[in-house]
Amino acid sequence: MDKQMFEALSAETLPAKLGRNAALKKTIGEDPARWSVKEVGDGNLNLVFIVTGDKGAAIVKQALPYVRLVGESWPLPLKRSFFEYHALTRQAVRDPGMVPEIFFFDEAQALIVMEFLTPHVILRRALIDGRQLPKIGRDLGLFAARTLFRGSDLAMATRDKKADLALFADNIELCDITENLVFSDPYFEAALNRHTTPQLDPIVQELRADRDLKVEAQRLKHLFSAKAETLCHGDLHTGSVMVTDDETRVIDPEFAFYGPISFDVGMLLANFWMSYFSQSGHEREAGSRDGMRAYLLDTLETVWETFRAEFANLWRTERKGILYQASLFEDRNDPLGAEQALEIVIDEIWREMLGFAGVEMHRRILGLAHNADFETIVDPDRRAACETKALKLGRHLAVNRHHIHSLKDIRALAERLQKETSA
Amino acid sequence: MDKQMFEALSAETLPAKLGRNAALKKTIGEDPARWSVKEVGDGNLNLVFIVTGDKGAAIVKQALPYVRLVGESWPLPLKRSFFEYHALTRQAVRDPGMVPEIFFFDEAQALIVMEFLTPHVILRRALIDGRQLPKIGRDLGLFAARTLFRGSDLAMATRDKKADLALFADNIELCDITENLVFSDPYFEAALNRHTTPQLDPIVQELRADRDLKVEAQRLKHLFSAKAETLCHGDLHTGSVMVTDDETRVIDPEFAFYGPISFDVGMLLANFWMSYFSQSGHEREAGSRDGMRAYLLDTLETVWETFRAEFANLWRTERKGILYQASLFEDRNDPLGAEQALEIVIDEIWREMLGFAGVEMHRRILGLAHNADFETIVDPDRRAACETKALKLGRHLAVNRHHIHSLKDIRALAERLQKETSA
Numbered sequence: 001m002d003k004q005m006f007e008a009l010s011a012e013t014l015p016a017k018l019g020r021n022a023a024l025k026k027t028i029g030e031d032p033a034r035w036s037v038k039e040v041g042d043g044n045l046n047l048v049f050i051v052t053g054d055k056g057a058a059i060v061k062q063a064l065p066y067v068r069l070v071g072e073s074w075p076l077p078l079k080r081s082f083f084e085y086h087a088l089t090r091q092a093v094r095d096p097g098m099v100p101e102i103f104f105f106d107e108a109q110a111l112i113v114m115e116f117l118t119p120h121v122i123l124r125r126a127l128i129d130g131r132q133l134p135k136i137g138r139d140l141g142l143f144a145a146r147t148l149f150r151g152s153d154l155a156m157a158t159r160d161k162k163a164d165l166a167l168f169a170d171n172i173e174l175c176d177i178t179e180n181l182v183f184s185d186p187y188f189e190a191a192l193n194r195h196t197t198p199q200l201d202p203i204v205q206e207l208r209a210d211r212d213l214k215v216e217a218q219r220l221k222h223l224f225s226a227k228a229e230t231l232c233h234g235d236l237h238t239g240s241v242m243v244t245d246d247e248t249r250v251i252d253p254e255f256a257f258y259g260p261i262s263f264d265v266g267m268l269l270a271n272f273w274m275s276y277f278s279q280s281g282h283e284r285e286a287g288s289r290d291g292m293r294a295y296l297l298d299t300l301e302t303v304w305e306t307f308r309a310e311f312a313n314l315w316r317t318e319r320k321g322i323l324y325q326a327s328l329f330e331d332r333n334d335p336l337g338a339e340q341a342l343e344i345v346i347d348e349i350w351r352e353m354l355g356f357a358g359v360e361m362h363r364r365i366l367g368l369a370h371n372a373d374f375e376t377i378v379d380p381d382r383r384a385a386c387e388t389k390a391l392k393l394g395r396h397l398a399v400n401r402h403h404i405h406s407l408k409d410i411r412a413l414a415e416r417l418q419k420e421t422s423a
Numbered sequence: 424m425d426k427q428m429f430e431a432l433s434a435e436t437l438p439a440k441l442g443r444n445a446a447l448k449k450t451i452g453e454d455p456a457r458w459s460v461k462e463v464g465d466g467n468l469n470l471v472f473i474v475t476g477d478k479g480a481a482i483v484k485q486a487l488p489y490v491r492l493v494g495e496s497w498p499l500p501l502k503r504s505f506f507e508y509h510a511l512t513r514q515a516v517r518d519p520g521m522v523p524e525i526f527f528f529d530e531a532q533a534l535i536v537m538e539f540l541t542p543h544v545i546l547r548r549a550l551i552d553g554r555q556l557p558k559i560g561r562d563l564g565l566f567a568a569r570t571l572f573r574g575s576d577l578a579m580a581t582r583d584k585k586a587d588l589a590l591f592a593d594n595i596e597l598c599d600i601t602e603n604l605v606f607s608d609p610y611f612e613a614a615l616n617r618h619t620t621p622q623l624d625p626i627v628q629e630l631r632a633d634r635d636l637k638v639e640a641q642r643l644k645h646l647f648s649a650k651a652e653t654l655c656h657g658d659l660h661t662g663s664v665m666v667t668d669d670e671t672r673v674i675d676p677e678f679a680f681y682g683p684i685s686f687d688v689g690m691l692l693a694n695f696w697m698s699y700f701s702q703s704g705h706e707r708e709a710g711s712r713d714g715m716r717a718y719l720l721d722t723l724e725t726v727w728e729t730f731r732a733e734f735a736n737l738w739r740t741e742r743k744g745i746l747y748q749a750s751l752f753e754d755r756n757d758p759l760g761a762e763q764a765l766e767i768v769i770d771e772i773w774r775e776m777l778g779f780a781g782v783e784m785h786r787r788i789l790g791l792a793h794n795a796d797f798e799t800i801v802d803p804d805r806r807a808a809c810e811t812k813a814l815k816l817g818r819h820l821a822v823n824r825h826h827i828h829s830l831k832d833i834r835a836l837a838e839r840l841q842k843e844t845s846a
Binding site for chain 1: 575581585586589593595598602603611631635637638651652759760764
């Protein structure tokens with residue numbers, strides 16, 4: 001395979017083009033003539049192949065030089081594959097076993113050969129189906145705490161952190177997508193927006209006229225663009241998680257960038273809240289998803305509480321970076337000084353996290369990239385009723401994030417919104 | 424001159440080594456045999472030569488591979504000259520006429536040939552001498568607003584901002600100096616610390632036991648290391664400013680890094696407050712520097728008010744970056760939305776600025792790198808009395824920064840501290 005010239009693979013060409021790839025042959029079987037290939041990419045950006053041979057299967061993921069969802073009119077550089085590869089290798093060290101194993105990376109072909117996860121399914125799909133996965137809350141809370149703490153100046157040698165900051169600063173185009181699609185487009189009549197119409201028209205108009213909300217969305221964008229605290233996954237929604245009852249894996253970190261610790265956590269929680277409000281669009285009769293709804297609110301509380309507890313644990317045991325040094329606190333018989341700082345840092349993450357969750361809920365309903373949670377609700381009236389509740393909660397969180405004290409309070413609000421019969 | 428192998432210049436070797444340098448010859452005169460060279464570096468890090476020929480004079484500044492103040496035991500990479508050069512060229516565009524003109528840069532020799540400023544003197548020296556420079560408040564306020572606004576995502580294409588962020592992220596060793604000497608060392612018994620002893624021993628002990636202060640200092644370090652908002656000068660004290668009555672120039676940006684907009688402003692104001700408290704160590708009789716003291720407090724108010732006004736002006740006229748886009752506000756007939764965001768952004772800069780000012784006052788009295796303002800007060804009792812007041816104000820600002828509303832209030836406090844007869 002030519003190292004220089006990018007060529008998009010197809011199910012037909014893959015065996016010939018990767019037939020001499022040692023890593024792939026070792027994993028799935030030596031004889032490419034006996035490989036079968038299936039293209040399964042359902043994301044917005046890339047080609048994803050399952051390649052199966054005599055010995056097993058592997059995933060071949062290849063970036064395309066444009067946004068798959070939109071087409072060749074929206075070019076997108078192949079180097080996102082480079083950032084995905086570098087994020088995966090770091091996450092594998094920071095929370096072992098939580099990301100797919102990498103077998104091979106070809107930068108010029110923007111191609112990663114990695115572990116085929118089976119019988120895992122996409123978490124979002126499972127939640128739409130009403131499945132209650134018992135481990136995800138804890139696994140995702142730990143993943144967030146470990147990857148985000150360990151990628152920051154709390155834990156890393158600052159020389160390594162600054163090198164990674166510089167490396168990922170070049171992931172310009174994918175950050176640009178988030179900068180526009182998450183923080184700005186939903187709040188004005190941007191060309192790529194769409195929403196359930198005409199049902200949502202009144203609330204969309206209301207949100208776009210909401211000065212406090214627009215200002216908060218831009219403050220959050222300011223945090224996104226300037227708070228280079230840690231290596232974020234960058235796209236940590238339920239579509240980036242694969243699950244079985246026993247296992248949780250996080251995939252697709254091509255949006256990885258140095259950003260706020262709070263960003264991944266907020267995006268993740270938002271997707272659980274959206275799943276919560278979407279359930280009534282999927283239930284056979286009113287109330288049949290009550291258990292699922294309770295499960296979702298429990299799970300997002302578990303994500304946050306696990307994140308908080310593990311972050312505190314790492315703060316106490318792995319705080320070896322340049323920030324809040326033990327030489328000023330523990331080593332001077334002042335461990336409570338370090339605890340005081342921890343409270344402040346967690347409080348800041350909490351306030352930011354709520355804000356990121358709020359705008360994520362908006363952009364998935366008003367912007368370009370919608371969620372299957374809502375999109376699979378065929379009846380537009382029913383869909384709009386679900387979406388409206390998520391939009392309202394999003395606005396509440398984004399604007400009031402400095403005054404909200406607990407997930408319990410948010411739970412009460414979400415349950416009240418859920419019970420409202422009028423949209 | 425060998426491009427590869429670094430060789431430190433001396434007054435004796437300079438004419439031979441730079442005798443064929445076209446830029447230098449053009450500026451000062453063609454015949455190196457007629458050049459005279461004087462080494463005038465009084466900073467902590469570098470060699471600085473004034474080279475004078477028939478046509479004029481120029482500065483040759485060369486980095487050394489170690490910290491000049493400490494010696495070869497503290498190595499420091501030559502690449503700081505590269506960052507100084509790149510910061511100077513950017514500042515020259517962002518606030519024309521405020522930095523020395525660059526004639527030549529040699530990366531391998533870590534050498535910059537630049538404009539010789541005459542009859543300019545170092546601002547710190549002028550303030551120690553009791554000179555009232557009429558223009559500095561306004562010039563420095565404008566410089567801060569223009570360089571800091573124009574180096575951020577408020578103004579730049581984010582692609583260019585991210586490229587500069589990555590470029591300056593490699594200025595690791597100079598950031599490391601600030602990280603340690605400003606934010607941590609003053610607050611514990613670090614090896615490089617020194618202070619006026621025994622006079623300051625009690626207050627030093629008090630500050631190092633002050634949990635709230637230590638936590639704030641580390642929160643500020645967290646901002647320094649993670650809030651990559653704009654290209655900061657990085658060392659903007661009164662020793663980095665050269666003045667005449669008519670002209671103000673800012674020099675020595677080798678500490679340049681992507682950091683908080685508030686950082687340069689806070690460091691600058693701190694140095695005016697320190698000058699204020701040092702005046703009684705320089706006055707011939709009690710009260711003879713009253714006018715100078717009033718001038719210093721007026722000047723720092725002018726710096727801040729000018730900064731604020733120019734920042735607001737640029738916000739309204741040059742906000743073309745990705746943050747707080749006009750498409751959400753002005754273009755939607757909501758200019759007050761942009762004003763609301765401006766208030767919030769300025770408020771945040773204010774709170775951070777006070778914190779940075781507070782720790783800067785501490786590190787200049789307790790850390791490694793002291794200020795001539797205090798150091799030139801020979802009598803240690805008198806010096807300690809001045810230093811104590813600055814330490815107290817520093818603590819007040821760092822810890823109470825979220826609750827302080829105006830420079831007028833700080834002025835009243837500074838004047839009260841100044842009048843205290845007891846240290």
